[in-house]
Amino acid sequence: MIRIHFTATDFARVRFAPRPAPLQELNVALMRMCRPGDDPLFGRWRRRLLRSLPAAAAPLGELVPGVAAPKFIDVFSDDLTEGLDTVRASRPALVRSEIERVYAQHPGSPPLWIHHLYRGDADAWQLLRRAQRAAFETALRPVWPLVQDLHQQEFTRYALTAAEHSTAAALTALVPGSQLHENIWELAAPWDSDRTLGGRGLVLQPTFHWTGHPLIADPPDGPLFLTYPAGPGLPLHPDAAGGAHGALARILGRTRLDILLLLAEEDTTSGLARRLGVSNATVSAHTAALRGAGWITTVRAGRSVLHRRTALGGLLVRGHT
Numbered sequence: 001m002i003r004i005h006f007t008a009t010d011f012a013r014v015r016f017a018p019r020p021a022p023l024q025e026l027n028v029a030l031m032r033m034c035r036p037g038d039d040p041l042f043g044r045w046r047r048r049l050l051r052s053l054p055a056a057a058a059p060l061g062e063l064v065p066g067v068a069a070p071k072f073i074d075v076f077s078d079d080l081t082e083g084l085d086t087v088r089a090s091r092p093a094l095v096r097s098e099i100e101r102v103y104a105q106h107p108g109s110p111p112l113w114i115h116h117l118y119r120g121d122a123d124a125w126q127l128l129r130r131a132q133r134a135a136f137e138t139a140l141r142p143v144w145p146l147v148q149d150l151h152q153q154e155f156t157r158y159a160l161t162a163a164e165h166s167t168a169a170a171l172t173a174l175v176p177g178s179q180l181h182e183n184i185w186e187l188a189a190p191w192d193s194d195r196t197l198g199g200r201g202l203v204l205q206p207t208f209h210w211t212g213h214p215l216i217a218d219p220p221d222g223p224l225f226l227t228y229p230a231g232p233g234l235p236l237h238p239d240a241a242g243g244a245h246g247a248l249a250r251i252l253g254r255t256r257l258d259i260l261l262l263l264a265e266e267d268t269t270s271g272l273a274r275r276l277g278v279s280n281a282t283v284s285a286h287t288a289a290l291r292g293a294g295w296i297t298t299v300r301a302g303r304s305v306l307h308r309r310t311a312l313g314g315l316l317v318r319g320h321t
Contacts, residue, residue: 002187002214004224005196011167013201013223016158018315019078020151021205022144023087024227026136027069029209030060033139045235049139056134059127062114065106070098073132074217076205076225080136084129092120143236147208154206154230156252156316163292174204175214175228189213195224206230256286260317263296263309272307 033046063070072090077083099118103110116124140147162170168180178187190213201223207215208231217225252260258276267275273283287307290296295313299306 001192002189002216003192003194004185004187004202004226005194006183006185006202007197007199008183009199010197010201013197013199014167014171015201015203015223016155017076017078017151017203017205018155018312020144020147020208021076021078021083022080022136022140023073023075023077023083023132024205025147025207025209026132026140027073028207028215028227029139030064030135031069032209032211035212042235053138054134057131057138059111059113059131060135062111063102063117063128063131065102068102068105070095070102071217071219072098074219074225076203076217080133084132087132088125088129095120146236150208150231151206152316158204159293159295159316160252160289163289163294171204174206174230187214197224200224202226204228208232208236253286255282256290257317259283259286259290259307260295260309260313263307263313266306266308268301268304268306270304 029049032042033049063073072094073087075083075086077086096118099110099114103114110118113124113127117128158170158174161173171185172178172180175187178185180186193216195216195218203223203225205225205227207227207229210227210229211231211233212229214229215227217227219225255276255278259272262272262275269280269283269287272287273280276283287296287298290313291298295310295316297308297310299308
């Protein structure tokens with residue numbers, strides 16, 4: 001059982017990652033590839049990926065020889081190059097302690113390049129960078145547009161639930177079976193872990209290649225990261241990408257999506273009503289929900305009410321114009 005302890009401040013500091021994290025999605029995809037079982041669903045995907053991974057990606061298997069991965073590759077940047085730079089900038093003490101921890105659970109001596117990485121050798125770091133990039137290009141690049149579409153849908157679903165109900169309701173809806181008792185969020189996991197946020201907040205990161213229990217990354221500085229499974233429970237296929245517009249309309253509702261799209265330029269309640277062919281009351285109800293989600297702002301301009309799309313709202317409908 002994972003138990004995450006909130007303060008009142010932490011509930012205000014729950015943040016949903018606005019975009020998928022390439023290296024974290026790669027980490028869970030490789031975890032899924034190495035996980036036994038699920039052959040009827042993932043066996044063919046696993047065999048195809050194992051055959052297609054280039055030799056340049058092999059050092060990743062040596063860096064993670066067992067179940068445990070070193071924490072310095074837990075990176076949540078939403079840009080691949082920036083994420084690779086973050087891995088390279090890991091504190092030497094963390095790199096050494098994590099290599100020791102990982103190999104303490106694995107019989108045998110680490111490969112020579114791991115010894116060099118332990119000592120901070122630049123060539124060893126370059127080898128790891130090439131391995132991560134090669135694995136991403138092979139395993140995730142073909143389905144990355146689909147991952148982005150799915151992430152946007154999950155982001156929308158969470159924001160609507162939080163706006164229309166509460167942050168607590170949105171959290172428990174993310175992970176079926178989880179419960180929030182007073183200020184403690186309980187999530188099923190094969191081990192016991194208590195994490196106290198203490199005001200630093202929580203970042204929610206959905207993943208679409210993992211179907212197991214939620215995963216925690218707890219950096220020494222900054223918020224706690226919770227990676228949770230949000231995919232269809234099936235291997236992703238590149239041909240499934242591109243249907244995000246209809247999916248977003250199903251989640252938001254056609255009228256709310258249309259309002260967000262129209263608010264590429266600010267407009268009044270009555271102006272939106274005329275353009276959409278609905279009543280002012282209908283527009284007011286929908287803009288209230290959009291405002292609660294942080295996707296629009298509303299100000300009074302004389303006798304009118306003026307609505308503007310926020311940067312967050314623009315991010316949501318990016319690519320849907």
